[in-house]
Amino acid sequence: MQQPSLHTARIQHIQKLTETVYEFTFSFLDITSMQFQAGQYGTVIIDGVTRRQYSFCSNPRETSTVQMVIDTKPMGPGSKYFLSKKVGDAIQMLAPLGVFTMTPSLRKKILIATGTGIAPLKAMILDAPHDIPMVLYWGLRHEEDIYWQDELDAFVASYSNFSYHLILSKPKETWKGKIGHVTDYVTKEPDLSQADFYLCGNKEMIRYIKQLLLAHTVLGEQIKTELF
Ligand SMILES: Cc1cc2nc3c(=O)[nH]c(=O)nc-3n(C[C@H](O)[C@H](O)[C@H](O)COP(=O)(O)OP(=O)(O)OC[C@H]3O[C@@H](n4cnc5c(N)ncnc54)[C@H](O)[C@@H]3O)c2cc1C
Structure with a gap:
């Protein structure tokens, strides 16, 4: 490097x-x-x-x-x-x-972003091997805040290991997707203790999710964070 x-x-x-x-x-x-x-x-x-x-x-x-x-x-x-x-x-x-980089492992990758916290995670999605399951949770406020959805959809279409969830905290009534915060959804993932986590975004989200994961017997070494 x-x-x-x-x-x-x-x-x-x-x-x-x-x-x-x-x-x-x-x-x-x-x-x-x-x-x-x-x-x-x-x-x-x-x-x-x-x-x-x-x-x-x-x-x-x-x-x-x-x-x-x-x-x-x-x-x-x-x-x-x-x-x-x-x-x-x-x-x-x-x-x-920076040291917010992916640790090579066969464990599922769970990527969690708020706002432009998506930036380093997008580089990870583009770079990661396509044979290990990878899921992205991305929290934004409004529909108008969404970008790169076409690229994420193209990734889903090309790579069966990848999926993503957009979560809006203040959507219009017409929004059919997930509502709330990333913190409301991440722990619904199965087998949390078998995954590696990459969290990027605001301080509150990172602190809260890290606590949640540790309480779900995820080891500290499985969680990497970047605070914006
Ligand atoms: C390692 C690292 C990587 C980063 N990568 C990115 C990136 O890829 N894209 C990006 O846009 N930013 C990124 N940031 C944040 C970026 O460095 C700046 O802090 C941010 O753009 C604000 O800079 P500013 O000079 O415009 O405002 P500042 O003078 O830093 O802040 C102005 C005011 O806005 C508040 N504020 C700061 N950030 C935010 C925010 N995100 N939302 C709401 N209010 C805020 C501050 O508390 C302050 O009151 C990263 C930060 C770090 C530490």
């Missing part, structure tokens, strides 16, 4: 996914490829002292470009920085960083 160092990345493409979420595609000006492990992230230098972390959401086997998905809802320095950027602009990024 590549050692973390400071790179200059050029914005190749920007796609608006929701009212506040954007997918950025970058190529690198100083290296030909970014070797990273699914689940890792880059630290973007916003200015001399301000830095923000964003996970790579693209397939780690396609290394000439990388993608990040950025929610600008917080509207702090990171959000404003990316909202001001256009295709062709260069940014500085320290990468690859």
